Amino acid sequence: MKIETMDIEDKRSNAIIAWAKNPSNIISVLPNVVGIENNVVKLKFTRFLLFSFEGEFVVEPSFIGSGIVEYKLTDKKGNEIKIIISAEGKSGVKLSVSYSGEKEWIVGKGLHKILEEISNGIKNELSKLPEVEQQTVGSKNFSLSLSKISSISKLIMKSKLAKTEDITLKEGEVLSYVEGIISDFANYPLIYISGSGSSTFRLLFLNGELKGIYILKDGKDSFNEDDLNHLSGEFKIHVYVGISPRILEVLEQER
Structure with a gap:
C-alpha cells in the first residue's frame, strides 16, 4: 500500500469538512479523470510516458462523526483509492490518500498530485469565506x-x-x-x-x-x-x- 499525507493549517476546519462532505466537490478537483458517469469516475495514471494504468472507480463517501470524511474509490478488480479528510481541532485538517492494488508503482506516483488538487480546492473555497466574520460569529x-x-x-x-x-x-x-x-x-x-x-x-x-x-x-x-x-x-x-x-x-x- 502507498500512502501520502498533507496538513492544511486553517482555523476554519469545520468549513473544510462541510466542503469535503459534498462528493461533487471532491470529484471536480481530482486529477487524472478521463470520464465521469454518476458516481463512477474513470482515472488514468501514467509514468515515464510509456506505462499507464486505467480503471473505472465507484466513489463511495462515508462520514465518521462530525470531523472525518472518507471516500473509497474501488474498481471491479478490487483496486482501491482511499481519501480521508480529518479535522485536527483548531489547527486545521489532515489530508491522506492511499492506494492498494495492481500497478502500485504507477498509481502511487500520482497520489501526491491528488493531495495537491484537493488542497487547492479547499483553499479556493476558503478564499470565498470572510475569515474575520467566520472567527467572530463562529466563536x-x-x-x-x-x-x-x-x-x-x-x-x-x-x-x-x-x-x-x-x-x-x-x-x-x-x-x-x-x-x-x-x-x-x-x-x-x-x-x-x-x-x-x-x-x-x-x-x-x-x-x-x-x-x-x-x-x-x-x-x-x-x-x-x-x-x-x-x-x-x-x-x-x-x-x-x-x-x-x-x-x-x-x-x-x-x-
Whole structure:
C-alpha cells in the first residue's frame, strides 16, 4: 500500500469538512479523470510516458462523526483509492490518500498530485469565506436566542426552508437523526433544525458545528446537548438552511 499525507493549517476546519462532505466537490478537483458517469469516475495514471494504468472507480463517501470524511474509490478488480479528510481541532485538517492494488508503482506516483488538487480546492473555497466574520460569529453560542420566538422568526425569514417531515423517534434516536440531516445538507454552512411535538428542540449549526441548542420538555427549559438523548415521540421537523453566516446577525440583535 502507498500512502501520502498533507496538513492544511486553517482555523476554519469545520468549513473544510462541510466542503469535503459534498462528493461533487471532491470529484471536480481530482486529477487524472478521463470520464465521469454518476458516481463512477474513470482515472488514468501514467509514468515515464510509456506505462499507464486505467480503471473505472465507484466513489463511495462515508462520514465518521462530525470531523472525518472518507471516500473509497474501488474498481471491479478490487483496486482501491482511499481519501480521508480529518479535522485536527483548531489547527486545521489532515489530508491522506492511499492506494492498494495492481500497478502500485504507477498509481502511487500520482497520489501526491491528488493531495495537491484537493488542497487547492479547499483553499479556493476558503478564499470565498470572510475569515474575520467566520472567527467572530463562529466563536459565539446562540442557545439563549433559540429560546426566543422573536429570534426564531427573524432567523426563519432570512433562511430557506429545505425540508419538513413528520417522524416518530425513540429515546436515544434524536442525535443520529440530526446527524443524518447535517450530512444531507452539508453543502450549506448554516443549518437550523426545529422539532415540535410533546417536547421541542431547536438546533443551530454553523459549518457542521453546533452553535445553539434549546430544549423544552415537561415545561422545563434546557440548553444541554445530552438532554437530546432523553427525547422521544412524534415530531414535526423543519429544516432551514442558509448560505452565509451573516444570517446570524439577526440573532445578534436579540442578544
